[in-house]
Each structure stands twice: as structure tokens, then as C-alpha cells.
Amino acid sequence: MKIAILPGDGIGTEIVAEAVKVLKVLDLSFEMEEAKVGGAAYEAHGHPLPESTLKLAQAADAVLFGAVGDWKYDTLDRPLRPEQAILGLRKHLGLFANFRPAICYEQLVGASSLKPELIAGLDILIIRELTGDIYFGQPRGRRTAVDGHFPGAEEAFDTMRYSRPEIERIAHVAFQAARKRAGGKGGKVTSVDKANVLETFQFWKDVVTAVHAEYPDVALDHMYVDNAAMQLVKAPKNFDVIVTGNMFGDILSDEASMLTGSIGMLPSASLNAKNQGLYEPSHGSAPDIAGKGVANPLATILSAAMMLRFSLQQPEAADRIESAVKSVLASGYRTPDIWSEGTQKVGAREMGDAVVTAL
Amino acid sequence: MKIAILPGDGIGTEIVAEAVKVLKVLDLSFEMEEAKVGGAAYEAHGHPLPESTLKLAQAADAVLFGAVGDWKYDTLDRPLRPEQAILGLRKHLGLFANFRPAICYEQLVGASSLKPELIAGLDILIIRELTGDIYFGQPRGRRTAVDGHFPGAEEAFDTMRYSRPEIERIAHVAFQAARKRAGGKGGKVTSVDKANVLETFQFWKDVVTAVHAEYPDVALDHMYVDNAAMQLVKAPKNFDVIVTGNMFGDILSDEASMLTGSIGMLPSASLNAKNQGLYEPSHGSAPDIAGKGVANPLATILSAAMMLRFSLQQPEAADRIESAVKSVLASGYRTPDIWSEGTQKVGAREMGDAVVTAL
Ligand SMILES: CC(C)[C@H](C(=O)O)[C@@H](O)C(=O)O
Ligand SMILES: CC(C)[C@H](C(=O)O)[C@@H](O)C(=O)O
Numbered sequence: 111m112k113i114a115i116l117p118g119d120g121i122g123t124e125i126v127a128e129a130v131k132v133l134k135v136l137d138l139s140f141e142m143e144e145a146k147v148g149g150a151a152y153e154a155h156g157h158p159l160p161e162s163t164l165k166l167a168q169a170a171d172a173v174l175f176g177a178v179g180d181w182k183y184d185t186l187d188r189p190l191r192p193e194q195a196i197l198g199l200r201k202h203l204g205l206f207a208n209f210r211p212a213i214c215y216e217q218l219v220g221a222s223s224l225k226p227e228l229i230a231g232l233d234i235l236i237i238r239e240l241t242g243d244i245y246f247g248q249p250r251g252r253r254t255a256v257d258g259h260f261p262g263a264e265e266a267f268d269t270m271r272y273s274r275p276e277i278e279r280i281a282h283v284a285f286q287a288a289r290k291r292a293g294g295k296g297g298k299v300t301s302v303d304k305a306n307v308l309e310t311f312q313f314w315k316d317v318v319t320a321v322h323a324e325y326p327d328v329a330l331d332h333m334y335v336d337n338a339a340m341q342l343v344k345a346p347k348n349f350d351v352i353v354t355g356n357m358f359g360d361i362l363s364d365e366a367s368m369l370t371g372s373i374g375m376l377p378s379a380s381l382n383a384k385n386q387g388l389y390e391p392s393h394g395s396a397p398d399i400a401g402k403g404v405a406n407p408l409a410t411i412l413s414a415a416m417m418l419r420f421s422l423q424q425p426e427a428a429d430r431i432e433s434a435v436k437s438v439l440a441s442g443y444r445t446p447d448i449w450s451e452g453t454q455k456v457g458a459r460e461m462g463d464a465v466v467t468a469l
Numbered sequence: 470m471k472i473a474i475l476p477g478d479g480i481g482t483e484i485v486a487e488a489v490k491v492l493k494v495l496d497l498s499f500e501m502e503e504a505k506v507g508g509a510a511y512e513a514h515g516h517p518l519p520e521s522t523l524k525l526a527q528a529a530d531a532v533l534f535g536a537v538g539d540w541k542y543d544t545l546d547r548p549l550r551p552e553q554a555i556l557g558l559r560k561h562l563g564l565f566a567n568f569r570p571a572i573c574y575e576q577l578v579g580a581s582s583l584k585p586e587l588i589a590g591l592d593i594l595i596i597r598e599l600t601g602d603i604y605f606g607q608p609r610g611r612r613t614a615v616d617g618h619f620p621g622a623e624e625a626f627d628t629m630r631y632s633r634p635e636i637e638r639i640a641h642v643a644f645q646a647a648r649k650r651a652g653g654k655g656g657k658v659t660s661v662d663k664a665n666v667l668e669t670f671q672f673w674k675d676v677v678t679a680v681h682a683e684y685p686d687v688a689l690d691h692m693y694v695d696n697a698a699m700q701l702v703k704a705p706k707n708f709d710v711i712v713t714g715n716m717f718g719d720i721l722s723d724e725a726s727m728l729t730g731s732i733g734m735l736p737s738a739s740l741n742a743k744n745q746g747l748y749e750p751s752h753g754s755a756p757d758i759a760g761k762g763v764a765n766p767l768a769t770i771l772s773a774a775m776m777l778r779f780s781l782q783q784p785e786a787a788d789r790i791e792s793a794v795k796s797v798l799a800s801g802y803r804t805p806d807i808w809s810e811g812t813q814k815v816g817a818r819e820m821g822d823a824v825v826t827a828l
Contacts, residue, residue: 188665188671191665193665204618223702223703224582224583224584225583225584228582241618242617242618244603244666244667245666247617247626248616248617250667250668250669251668252668255630255632257607258601258607258630258632259563259600259632259634260632260634263632263633263634263635264632264633265630265631265632265633266630266668266671266672266673267606267628267629267630267631267669268628268629268630268667268668268669269629270603270626270628270629271614271624271625272624272625272626273614273617273618273619273622273623273624274619274622274623274624275622276618276622304716304719306550306552307556307603308609309625309627310625310626310627312547312625313611313624314625335719335720336719336720336722337723339698339720339721339723340723340724340726340727340732343582343724343727343728344582358720360663360694360695361695361698361717362698364696364698364699365698365699365701365724367699368698368699368700368703369702373699
């Protein structure tokens with residue numbers, strides 16, 4: 111088995127180093143090979159996703175990804191900007207299923223913006239379709255408007271689209287995930303759409319409903335995206351699994367992870383049809399704190415655990431990492447982003463060491 | 470001056486009745502004429518926005534709108550569903566500028582999901598573009614995919630688009646609103662986009678930046694929509710005016726209003742280039758509580774105040790209504806949605822009466 115290690119930019123290098131340290135301690139038999147991605151790759155090779163990095167990722171069973179991006183690349187042409195690397199990896203590896211858990215750790219309830227009773231015990235899973243929708247839809251560009259409010263004016267446009275098989279496969283992923291979370295039977299899926307306005311999402315709703323016939327034990331409900339954005343604030347614990355498109359999933363998964371107050375703790379997985387996956391923290395490259403050694407490596411370490419479970423068939427090793435993280439939290443270690451009075455403030459390296467010790 | 474009164478469905482009739490009662494007490498010289506809209510119009514005339522209702526709205530200086538929608542219309546063809554009425558009114562009246570204040574009333578801080586210190590004193594304004602974007606963009610529909618992941622499969626699609634003058638006019642509205650809120654000079658606008666992925670929103674960002682040159686006293690920053698959904702949860706008070714497109718505005722304005730915990734208190738205004746406007750509460754038709762007399766009429770009453778200020782040139786009357794609402798809250802009157810221990814629970818009618826008395 112082979113893991114591609116792509117630390118990227120900003121705090122990416124610091125947090126991935128800690129996750130690699132943890133993986134090494136487990137002493138499992140897989141190879142790791144590192145490559146540059148994002149701004150770091152642009153500096154070295156003139157492109158955020160160089161051919162060599164893409165090849166490595168394609169040949170690997172899993173990719174452990176840090177984060178990309180920095181303000182200094184804001185003026186580059188869009189195709190050269192760091193985040194194109196992540197879009198390119200999703201596209202070329204066919205990573206259509208994005209798993210974004212939003213979990214509130216018992217010890218970190220106080221870090222949330224929400225009142226403790228609304229957030230304590232939160233454990234929801236957002237499944238975002240990741241290779242379709244308006245993210246990749248063609249045609250797109252600038253042109254002269256021929257109709258609309260200002261015919262003759264300059265305009266820009268994009269195309270939102272979903273095909274039946276694209277919706278079917280992500281719906282299956284969601285129903286199966288709900289069932290698994292419920293212990294093999296049951297669970298609930300909330301499909302988020304905007305069927306009252308968009309053709310694409312009326313179709314989405316129809317197809318998800320059709321797929322549901324194969325999962326009679328799983329409950330299904332439908333919710334408009336604006337209402338979902340509200341219900342996440344009002345009563346997040348009413349959700350179990352949420353499935354939605356690429357654009358709505360981008361917004362709602364970030365909203366949900368911020369609700370927990372500890373986005374530095376939240377891993378993510380992006381899988382293709384062969385269970386090849388890309389694993390990365392839910393947070394970004396945080397250029398403001400990069401190089402200071404204060405970043406929280408736990409989301410990346412937990413992403414490595416997801417990788418062991420989903421792509422590398424090592425569920426026991428995944429469990430061990432997750433238990434180690436819990437015990438480190440219980441011992442009171444905290445990076446600054448999750449620190450509170452009475453706990454011990456540590457840096458990225460000490461946090462990684464603490465996980466290693468707990469293992 | 471003429472006001473079209475469109476109560477609509479669900480609690481719409483109850484809450485609009487209270488707002489009309491308040492308007493009548495002011496004894497100003499304008500005419501009011503009522504018409505059916507939404508499901509009620511479909512029942513009576515076979516269409517959610519009958520020609521007669523549209524004509525009335527077009528001829529009026531302002532429209533006071535309740536709410537539309539009920540589950541029982543879910544199986545109708547899309548063009549006949551109640552919410553098409555609101556989309557039709559926006560389109561035919563050219564109501565491109567939607568004002569959605571998110572204000573946290575001092576006495577209602579406890580109703581928020583957020584910790585009091587994060588939400589107390591919140592006073593932000595979301596300006597949503599309301600006649601463009603993927604809401605109205607053509608072409609849209611179903612077809613056989615010729616490219617993408619599954620060529621040959623059935624697919625649905627929509628078109629996102631914005632032209633330069635559409636972006637310019639909403640940017641002007643936002644900069645002017647920020648300046649006005651700051652007392653004639655200053656303020657801050659946050660323009661929300663997804664320029665890293667969408668051509669439409671790279672263009673949006675470019676055009677907003679260009680318009681900003683005319684408002685050197687107003688601060689401008691740009692934020693990606695996923696980050697905005699997070700920052701609203703983390704630190705809503707960091708915002709002043711947010712300006713964004715139709716789709717992102719739909720999601721973010723609902724998220725922001727739910728943050729306050731008292732969406733039953735929040736009015737909205739939708740204006741065209743001639744200051745004709747449609748005024749409606751931020752909440753929906755709530756069919757579950759319709760007919761029970763327990764709905765909160767204050768958002769509609771405050772929408773009537775916005776109407777007096779923006780479309781009917783009666784700023785003093787608007788101030789009077791807003792003061793009356795504040796004093797009613799201070800007296801402890803609460804509809805069930807905002808009720809808490811130690812305050813007095815009242816129904817829609819008693820709440821309307823209390824505002825009348827305070828006037
Ligand atoms: C960087 C950006 C293109 C990306 C996205 O919008 O998908 C990011 O926000 C994410 O959610 O992974
Ligand atoms: C009913 C629906 C079409 C509408 C919208 O999406 O604009 C509503 O959600 C709103 O925000 O007014």
C-alpha cells in the first residue's frame with residue numbers, strides 16, 4: 111500500500127508532519143512518498159498541481175493532504191492559484207464523495223458559539239458531492255449578454271448540472287453511511303436541495319427519492335438549502351446524515367463545522383468509486399499562524415485515521431488513533447485554537463508527541 | 470399613494486391583518502387594496518399570481534406581503550406552486566435589491582442559539598441581489614448529457630449569470646446603505662463571492678471592486694461564501710453590510726436571521742429602481758400554526774415601517790412604529806415564538822393591539 115503525502119502551504123507542512131509521525135509509530139506496512147502541491151508546487155514547478163504530483167496521487171491508495179493557499183497568490187491567474195490543485199485532484203481522481211463529520215467533543219463544548227445544550231453530543235455527517243454541480247459544469251466564461259435584464263452588456267456565467275448516475279451514486283453513499291452509523295439498519299438522511307427554484311435540484315430530489323426505495327429502513331427527508339442553513343443553527347442535533355450537491359455542501363459543511371467551535375479537530379475524506387481517497391483537515395492553510403508551531407494537528411491526525419479505515423483496510427489502527435486523540439484531550443492538552451482556562455497550552459509538535467505517547 | 474395588500478397563505482392573513490390595523494391607526498392618506506396571492510390565489514383563480522394581483526402590485530407604490538406556501542401544494546406543477554408568486558413579483562416589478570436586516574433585540578438575546586456575548590447588540594444588514602443569478606438564468610431544463618462524467622445520461626441544468634450593470638446597481642445600493650448606517654460617511658461592506666471557483670463571482674468581485682472607487686470612505690472586503698457561512702456563526706458582529714448574489718444571499722440571510730433567535734421579529738424590503746417596494750416578514754407561512762392566532766405579527770408590522778420609510782416617504786411614521794414595537798417588547802408582551810419565563814404570552818391579535826395602544 112502506498113500513501114502520497116502532500117503537505118501543501120501554510121500550516122499544512124507542520125500538521126502533516128505530526129500526522130506522519132503518528133502513522134510511523136503504528137508500524138504498519140505501507141510506503142509514504144511526499145510531493146509538493148498548491149503554492150509550494152507553484153514556486154518549485156510553476157504549477158499548483160504538477161504532473162509528477164498528480165501521477166503520485168493517482169498511483170497511491172490514499173493521499174494525505176495538508177492545506178493550500180496564501181494571500182500572496184491572490185493575484186495569480188486563476189488556473190495557477192493553489193486551490194486549483196485541490197479541484198484538479200478531485201477531478202482527476204474522481205473523488206465524488208466527500209465525508210465531512212461535524213462532531214462536538216465533550217471537552218470542547220465550551221469552544222462553540224452555540225449554547226452548550228444545543229451542541230453537546232453533536233455527531234452529524236455531511237456528505238457532499240464533489241465532482242459535479244456548478245464547480246465543473248461547462249460552458250462557463252464571459253460574453254456579451256443577448257437577453258436578460260441588460261442585453262448587450264458584458265456578463266459572466268457558469269453552468270450548474272447533475273446527471274442521474276452522478277446523483278444516484280452519491281445517494282447510495284449517503285443511505286449506506288446512515289445505515290452504518292445506525293449499526294447496520296436505520297438512520298436518517300436529509301437531502302438538501304433548492305427544488306423550488308432550480309431544475310437541477312428538482313431532478314436531484316426526484317433521483318434521491320427513487321434511490322431511497324432500495325433503503326426502506328433508512329428515513330429520508332428533504333429540506334431547502336436556506337432552511338438547512340437555519341436548522342443547523344437552531345437545532346443541529348436533529349440531523350443525522352445530510353447529503354447535498356457540491357455548492358450547497360461547500361457552504362453547509364463549513365457552517366456545520368464552525369458550529370462545533372473546534373474546526374481544528376475535524377477531519378474529512380474524499381473517496382472515489384474504488385475507495386481511493388484524499389484525506390485532509392476541514393480547516394484551511396491559516397497563513398496568519400503558519401511557521402509559528404501553534405497549529406492544531408489533530409484534524410490531520412484524525413484524517414489519517416479515516417484514511418486507515420476507508421482506504422487502507424486498517425480499522426483497528428484507525429480506532430487506536432481516535433482513542434489516543436480522545437485520551438490526549440482528556441489529559442488536558444490543547445493547542446491555542448481550543449485552549450480554555452484550566453487546560454494546558456501546547457504547540458503542534460507537543461500535541462503530536464502527546465498522541466504518539468498515548469498510542 | 471396606494472398600497473397593495475397581499476396576505477397570502479398560512480399565517481400570512483393573520484399577521485398582515487395586524488399590520489393593516491397598525492397602518493390604519495396612523496391615519497395617513499393612502500389607499501389600501503387587497504388581493505389574493507400564492508396558494509390562496511391558486512384556489513380562487515387557478516394561478517398563484519393572477520393577472521389582477523400582478524396589475525394591482527404594479528400600479529401600487531408599495532406591496533405589503535404576508536407569506537405563501539403550504540405542504541398541500543407540494544404536488545402541483547412548479548409553475549403553479551405558491552412560491553412562484555413571489556418569484557414572479559420580483560421579476561415583473563424588477564425588485565432587484567433585497568434588504569434583510571439581522572438585528573438582535575436586547576430583550577430577546579436569550580432566544581438565540583448563540584451565546585449572549587456573541588449576539589447581544591447585533592445589527593447587520595444583508596443586501597441580496599434579487600432578480601439575477603441562477604434564479605432566473607436561462608437556459609435551464611432537462612436533457613441528455615453530451616459530455617461530463619456520464620455522456621448519454623439524463624441530466625438537469627441551470628445557468629448562473631450576472632451582467633456588469635446588474636452588479637453595479639446592487640453594489641451602489643450596498644455602499645450607500647453602509648454610508649447611511651454610518652451616519653453619512655464610512656461603514657463597511659463585505660462582498661461575498663466564490664471567485665475561486667465561479668466565473669460569475671470572479672466577475673462580481675471585479676465589478677464590486679470597481680464601483681468601490683466611488684466610495685472611498687466606505688471600507689470593502691471580500692469573503693468566500695463558505696467562509697461567510699462560518700464567520701456568521703463565529704463572530705456575526707464583525708459584519709456591517711453584506712452584499713451578495715441571489716443564491717448565496719438566500720442562504721446567508723436565512724442563516725443570519727436564525728442566529729438572532731427571533732426570526733419572527735425580522736422585516737425585509739425588496740426595492741426596484743423607482744423605490745417601489747415589496748415588504749414582507751423574513752419568516753415563512755408556517756402552516757403548522759396557521760389559524761391558531763399564535764403567530765408573531767411584529768416582523769410584518771416592522772415591514773410596514775420599512776415600507777413607510779423606503780417607498781412612502783413617511784420616515785416619522787416609520788420611527789413611530791419602530792418605537793412602539795420596542796416599547797411593547799419592553800412591557801413584556803411576547804408571542805409564543807419569543808416567549809420566555811417571566812414574560813406575558815399573547816396571541817397575534819393582542820400583540821397587534823398592544824402596538825396600537827403604544828402608538
Ligand atoms: C478551495 C475551494 C476550491 C474548496 C471548495 O470550494 O471546494 C474549499 O472551500 C473546500 O471546501 O474544500
Ligand atoms: C420561496 C423561495 C423561492 C424564496 C427564495 O429562494 O428566494 C425564499 O426562500 C426567500 O428567500 O424569499
